[in-house]
Amino acid sequence: MAKTSIxxxxxxxxxxxxxxxxxxxxxGAYALQDDCAALTVEAGHxxxxxxxxxxxxxxxxxxxxxxxxxxxxxxxNVSDLVAKGARPLAYLMSLALPGEPDQxxxxxxxxxxxxxxxxxxxxxxGGDTDIRDGPLTITITAFGQxxxxxxxxxxxxxxxxxxxxTGTIGDSFLGLQLRHSKDDAIGAKELSANDRQVLLQxxxxxxxxxxxxxxxxxxxxASIDVSDGLIKDIASLATASGVxxxxxxxxxxxxxxxxxxxxxxxxxxxxxLTAGGDYEVVAAVxxxxxxAFQAEADKAGIAVTDIGVxxxxxxxxxxxxxGALLRLDETGYDHFSNRG
Amino acid sequence: MAKTSIxxxxxxxxxxxxxxxxxxxxxGAYALQDDCAALTVEAGHxxxxxxxxxxxxxxxxxxxxxxxxxxxxxxxNVSDLVAKGARPLAYLMSLALPGEPDQxxxxxxxxxxxxxxxxxxxxxxGGDTDIRDGPLTITITAFGQxxxxxxxxxxxxxxxxxxxxTGTIGDSFLGLQLRHSKDDAIGAKELSANDRQVLLQxxxxxxxxxxxxxxxxxxxxASIDVSDGLIKDIASLATASGVxxxxxxxxxxxxxxxxxxxxxxxxxxxxxLTAGGDYEVVAAVxxxxxxAFQAEADKAGIAVTDIGVxxxxxxxxxxxxxGALLRLDETGYDHFSNRG
Numbered sequence: 001m002a003k004t005s006i007x008x009x010x011x012x013x014x015x016x017x018x019x020x021x022x023x024x025x026x027x028g029a030y031a032l033q034d035d036c037a038a039l040t041v042e043a044g045h046x047x048x049x050x051x052x053x054x055x056x057x058x059x060x061x062x063x064x065x066x067x068x069x070x071x072x073x074x075x076x077n078v079s080d081l082v083a084k085g086a087r088p089l090a091y092l093m094s095l096a097l098p099g100e101p102d103q104x105x106x107x108x109x110x111x112x113x114x115x116x117x118x119x120x121x122x123x124x125x126g127g128d129t130d131i132r133d134g135p136l137t138i139t140i141t142a143f144g145q146x147x148x149x150x151x152x153x154x155x156x157x158x159x160x161x162x163x164x165x166t167g168t169i170g171d172s173f174l175g176l177q178l179r180h181s182k183d184d185a186i187g188a189k190e191l192s193a194n195d196r197q198v199l200l201q202x203x204x205x206x207x208x209x210x211x212x213x214x215x216x217x218x219x220x221x222a223s224i225d226v227s228d229g230l231i232k233d234i235a236s237l238a239t240a241s242g243v244x245x246x247x248x249x250x251x252x253x254x255x256x257x258x259x260x261x262x263x264x265x266x267x268x269x270x271x272x273l274t275a276g277g278d279y280e281v282v283a284a285v286x287x288x289x290x291x292a293f294q295a296e297a298d299k300a301g302i303a304v305t306d307i308g309v310x311x312x313x314x315x316x317x318x319x320x321x322x323g324a325l326l327r328l329d330e331t332g333y334d335h336f337s338n339r340g
Numbered sequence: 341m342a343k344t345s346i347x348x349x350x351x352x353x354x355x356x357x358x359x360x361x362x363x364x365x366x367x368g369a370y371a372l373q374d375d376c377a378a379l380t381v382e383a384g385h386x387x388x389x390x391x392x393x394x395x396x397x398x399x400x401x402x403x404x405x406x407x408x409x410x411x412x413x414x415x416x417n418v419s420d421l422v423a424k425g426a427r428p429l430a431y432l433m434s435l436a437l438p439g440e441p442d443q444x445x446x447x448x449x450x451x452x453x454x455x456x457x458x459x460x461x462x463x464x465x466g467g468d469t470d471i472r473d474g475p476l477t478i479t480i481t482a483f484g485q486x487x488x489x490x491x492x493x494x495x496x497x498x499x500x501x502x503x504x505x506t507g508t509i510g511d512s513f514l515g516l517q518l519r520h521s522k523d524d525a526i527g528a529k530e531l532s533a534n535d536r537q538v539l540l541q542x543x544x545x546x547x548x549x550x551x552x553x554x555x556x557x558x559x560x561x562a563s564i565d566v567s568d569g570l571i572k573d574i575a576s577l578a579t580a581s582g583v584x585x586x587x588x589x590x591x592x593x594x595x596x597x598x599x600x601x602x603x604x605x606x607x608x609x610x611x612x613l614t615a616g617g618d619y620e621v622v623a624a625v626x627x628x629x630x631x632a633f634q635a636e637a638d639k640a641g642i643a644v645t646d647i648g649v650x651x652x653x654x655x656x657x658x659x660x661x662x663g664a665l666l667r668l669d670e671t672g673y674d675h676f677s678n679r680g
Contacts, residue, residue: 028386030491030493033494033495033580034424034491034493034494034580035390035420035423035424035494035564035565036388036389036390036420036421036424036426036484036491037388037389037390038386038387038388038389038491039386039387039388039389040386040488041381041386041387043383046368046378046379046380046381047378047379047381047387048376048377048378048379049376049377049378049379049432049465049466049481049483050375050376050377050432050466051432051433051434051466051467051468051479051481052434052468053434053436053468053470053479055436055470055472055474057472057473058470058472080375080376081376083375084374084375084376086376092389092390092391092481093391094391094392094393094434094479096393096395096474096477125389126389126390126391127391128391128392128393130393130395130398132395132397132398132474132475133397133474133475134395134436134472134473134474134475134477135472135473135474137436137474137477139391139393139434139479141389141391141432141481143389144376148380151374151376151378153370153374154373154374154375155373224375225375240373240374
């Protein structure tokens with residue numbers, strides 16, 4: 001149907017140049033010279049897998065730095081693995097380019113993937129590359145492993161469980177505003193260069209909490225990564241578990257940089273609680289294990305904060321500093337999104 | 341960045357309506373209600389995986405029947421698994437829709453997936469769905485399994501090996517011409533309705549040779565699926581193995597329907613040998629095992645034909661009926677294709 005513009009030999013050279021180095025240490029990748037990869041799973045373990053596509057104009061800006069685009073494409077998938085208590089292993093990448101790629105662009109993209117996979121202790125195992133109409137799209141299938149039957153589902157939380165969240169919430173939302181809005185409009189005129197950089201980086205290079213997978217695997221009753229917005233994702237967890245949740249809003253961890261920007265801008269805590277793209281983890285942990293979970297997280301070097309409790313009554317309530325209870329709908333960024 | 345047009349609840353309802361039935365019998369799919377799937381691999385086995393995207397205007401026509409589009413999206417991936425000697429197990433699907441889908445379209449698409457996965461003995465295990473600009477794109481990650489260390493690579497063939505091909509070659513190419521050209525131009529005016537239907541179906545619904553995976557796993561030294569064109573794929577196998585090949589052109593199996601169309605049209609055997617989309621398998625089998633392989637294929641109900649031999653001298657030679665030797669370049673349909 002389509003006439004070829006890049007010959008098979010050039011495709012092969014392209015893959016060998018940019019992507020084969022990312023697969024070099026994974027024997028099952030067969031140096032990206034075969035049609036399939038072979039994944040070895042430890043005895044008594046299952047392979048955990050997820051696929052997510054990121055597309056220009058929807059999940060990132062086409063003129064974002066290629067290394068940041070690559071990083072995010074892998075990170076959003078690793079975030080899912082970690083929230084399920086799995087140790088990341090490897091990934092496949094299906095790359096759709098809108099035209100023949102510029103060499104500098106490709107090298108920077110490959111560098112970003114390389115940085116991400118080193119950070120997450122993963123290897124490229126295979127993939128496919130096409131040039132076709134439409135936005136630049138990176139579809140990554142990520143693989144992790146865990147002892148058979150121990151995947152931490154969304155369901156499983158019980159009334160009385162404590163709700164922990166990793167890291168800080170809302171930085172990515174503010175970083176997104178910094179990325180595409182005028183400083184005047186978002187109260188960023190007086191933001192220090194450092195705060196600006198912190199928030200932008202959190203948007204461009206989300207950092208899934210890989211170090212926490214084991215503590216989650218051992219102690220979380222239910223968990224989910226925060227991709228659609230903290231409240232919305234807690235609601236998804238609660239709904240899947242047939243329970244509700246009560247969140248203590250002032251306890252939700254906010255970075256100093258975010259607090260700085262809230263002080264001078266139009267945004268409030270509610271925006272941060274319902275925005276998406278944090279790629280933190282929310283975990284429900286039995287009350288009796290809360291201290292132990294906190295201790296394990298400390299050991300792993302990941303900040304976790306107890307922000308509320310699982311309730312018998314369904315629905316998510318958010319308790320404000322005044323003591324007022326707000327009942328929020330499931331709102332926030334939605335990945336089943338229309339054209340960007 | 342993008343404003344949502346379909347709420348999360350509607351996305352959930354959409355997935356539960358059309359796709360959850362395809363995952364119902366696979367426990368590791370968690371009824372498509374979690375972020376990851378869990379794949380269980382038998383002890384002593386590896387998971388074999390591959391990802392391929394098919395896009396409207398490149399790999400199929402946007403107005404093809406949705407059930408055919410779905411079938412093909414899964415079939416092209418299964419073809420890779422089978423050629424590697426793996427038994428198909430499950431798949432993930434990442435679906436990019438150019439707009440909110442019509443209900444009839446979606447139901448027909450889901451029906452096609454259902455037919456394909458039943459035929460290939462697979463289950464849907466997970467995926468993601470987005471609405472975004474660009475052509476309708478279906479990215480499938482397919483999983484199979486085989487005893488650890490037994491993946492049949494492209495490399496591994498040795499001089500003297502017999503080259504077997506499954507089924508018939510070139511039907512899909514002729515079906516593609518029937519799908520998009522005027523009968524006059526392609527010599528199809530006198531083609532019977534039955535021949536027309538046979539060739540069209542071979543283009544629209546390629547049938548990977550699932551029944552042969554075990555014979556390939558046990559007896560092939562090297563194999564590859566025929567997706568880019570018979571000669572090109574044999575060249576890829578030979579190159580990976582550091583050998584050459586000599587093909588006996590008159591032995592290449594052609595269907596009666598294809599022969600009928602060649603008789604009245606502009607196309608010749610060369611077109612069939614270099615066209616793509618057959619999704620048959622080419623396997624190199626040690627001479628001593630050739631009869632046994634043939635017998636196993638018979639038992640599995642898959643036609644295989646001995647079409648040539650692996651040679652010490654590199655390059656692919658094609659021996660014509662006259663006895664003349666043609667040395668062909670690697671030509672044929674190229675999936676690293678420009679905009680359709």
